[in-house]
Amino acid sequence: MKQKPLFTNIESKHLDSLAIRDLGFHEETLMGMAALSVFHANEDLWKTAESIWILCGTGGNGGDGYALAHTLYQEGYKVKCFSTAPNKSEAGKFYESLVSKTLGSTGNLDEFYKEWEEAEEDSVLLVDALLGTGFQGELSEELKELIETINESDVFFYRLSLDTASGWNPYILGKEEKTNVFVYADSIEELGTRKWENVGFIYEKDSIIPRYYESIGFPIKTHLNEVTFSNRYYLEPDPESAIQSLKRKNKDHKYSAGSAIFYGGETGMEGAILLSEEAFSRLGGGISKIFSPSSQISSYVLKEDLSKMSKTSSFSDLTSDPFFTKTKTIVVGPGLTQYPQDLEGWTLPEGKKLILDAGAIPSFGTKLPKGNQILLTPHVGELNRMTGKTHGSIQSAYDTLIEFCPQNKVYVLLKSFVSLLVCPDGPSYIWESPNPKLATMGTGDLLSGILARYLSLELSIPESVQLALSFLDHSKQLEEPYPSAHQILKSLVELV
Template sequence: MKHQSLFTNNESKALDSLAIKELGFKEETLMGMAALSVFHANEDLWKTAESIWILCGTGGNGGDGYALAHILHQEGFQVRCFSTAPNKNEAGKFYESLVSKTLGSTSNLEDFYKDWEEAEEDSVLLVDALLGTGFQGELSEELKELIDTVNDSDVFFYRLSLDTASGWNPYFLGEKNREAHPFIFADSIEELGTRKWENIGFIYEKDSIIPRYYESIGFPVRSHLNKDNFSNRYYLEADPESAIQAIKRKNKDHKYSAGSAIFYGGETGMEGAILLSEEAFSRLGGGINKIFSPSSQISSLVLKDDLSKMAKTSSISEISHDPFFTKTKTMVVGPGLTKYPEDLEGWTLPEDKKLILDAGAIPTKGNLLPKGNHILLTPHVGELNRMTGKIHNSVQAAYDTLIEFCPQNNVYVLLKSFVSLLVCPDGSSYVWESPNPKLATMGTGDLLSGILARYLSLDFDIPDAVHLALSFLDHSKQLEEPYPSAHQILKSLVELV
């Protein structure tokens, strides 16, 4: 599984301290390496600017800005530094002093506003080095005014933030909070030394993830991944080719080795949901499956389209007595149900099986979950709120809830949103940050359940199955149809295998 470690602000600070105190790095060296990485990563961007303005704060982030200004100046770019106040960081003081000597001087905010009023439209590339990831307090009125000016001005054709967008806090989302807690509307963010957990989901336009680029500066991010200083959060990278190859049938496969599954759902009038999940499983190579449903119409609906399929009107409690139950590895419960099945409460899942709970099988707070070691719940945000009795406005808030919920209930939870989050019973978690508006249509959740069942039936563990399913679904972005139906998406995916 392709993934990269995500560090919280506190973990990043710990690594910074470790590099300086135990490994003997000079803070000035790390700051210079950060600035050099940002310079080289954006060489084409600098060339587009008539002038580059860097807003520098009083801490380490401001020091990074001064170090970058020094390099830009030495490489022949027109650059200016504006500081909110003298730098308080020792390494930052060094680079502030260096910039004063090489550029002649640094400017203050009074100079900034004066020059801003005289600047031409789209003439300035702005680098935001005001506040780093460690900033936790309230913004001063001075900084609020500065951030609002930067966001609203047509002078700046591009805004690049170092490490994080100044003022950004994932817990303060929404228009009302945005007024009280403004942040720089960065066009991109350069994450320095570590990938930042708090930056996940950075957004200032609806459903638009702003690009973030990671620049290595020599932090010990690999040799010091242990329980004492790392919280097991990971960033999933798309792996579309592996997703295709894994799901393809092998020449030696028979109907059970190709994957077997049970599907339960589809109340009367909602049979289409469970049929879609089953269709995704079958058409993507699944070997054998059977549909169980509370609907008395399920057999006629299934056999009408395909006489080779199996379907039965049944309750969940009856499934375990069906001969097919002992032969299958994977169960999907929920598509087309309107409420949590009572038969699931306290039910024990056999050790050799994996269970997906989706849609109507997502419990309400107070419902007892089934017991087992391989249970995956796939709620969207509203269902997560109902399941936990809490409101979640960010992936970080959802994590805070699920990191307790999942170990307590021994379940995996995949939150489906424009940023998806998988939290595991062992405390590890994975984020998938690949918004796909083509999936915002009726039936795509049922489609995902069928795709997940397909990978799980091939003996992938739940984290790997989730990664492969999300990578596979990402292919739907290539559809020319702007608003494809779930069936159109499935048809396009079938063509890949």
């Protein structure tokens, strides 16, 4: 699997200590490397600015800002540096002193406001180096006022934050009693590590703000062997493998090409289970059968394709069907409005994999089936219903699922603008590739069928999730601005 490690604030601090204490890095060196990385990564951006202002805090993030100011000045850019107070770290003091010598001075906040009042509209590129990822306290009134000025002013045509947007705290999103005041960064430069707390950073509707990772020589690989690493990863898109995996081999027969059972589609909602099965079969699945509580299911299925199998059935009757013993992949839920009672406490036979979606996502207190290869695919509302908790961020959902998944021995794929896969045995994976094309009815049913297709190839659940999401990502290329689920499926079928 293509994946990159994600580090929490605490883990990033451990890395910092590891680099300095055990490997002998000087903190000034790390700050200098961070500044150079940010400078070179944004050379085209600097050229667009009449003036660059850097706001520096008192910690390591402020030190990075001073180091960047020094580099920009030496490279010929018009740069001004303002600080909330003198820097507290030795390395930060070094660069603060260096900037005072090279730029002539650094301004305080009173001077910042004075210059801001005189500046022209869209004339300043602002670099936010106020607060690092380690800041978790309450903002002072002074900082709140400063951040609100930054966000509301038309002087700043671009706001770039170092490491994180100052004040950003995903753990209080959705909690009405608290207000999260943070810099509305246009982009974030993550320094040394990819930051878990930045995942899902958003302030504009339907738009994740870009974050760029800059390597500065941190001992990431060394740290992965430490017990302090929390086992979180980015899933990287793998579009080519997603396509190649679906192609049938010459020696395949109908079962080795992939077999699956689909259960769902109550009366009036048969289309959901039909779409899931269609995705499976049209993407190369060898054999499948639809079971449904609807008495009309066979007429719908045979109308579309006389070669397909279907049966009106309860879930418990499904398990006694001869086809059940022959297939290893089962999808339950599309087109159901309530959780099948037969699923409560049911034991998934060894060697089979089960996907629970839509109506098969249980409510809080309902017993889940038992097994070691069960994947639930809720959206946020279904997750809230399933756990009895409200979640305003990916981080808060993770905190719930990291307990829920091991306790229930299930995998959970949370479907949102950022997708989160939490496994029962430790690792968790983030998919951060928003796709507005999928914001349409039926794409959840489509995903269930695609997941079933990859699982039928004897791939693990994490591998199947990565490939399914990578495959669906191809739909971004559709010219149709608001494609239907069937249009999306048709375009995907053409790829294989």
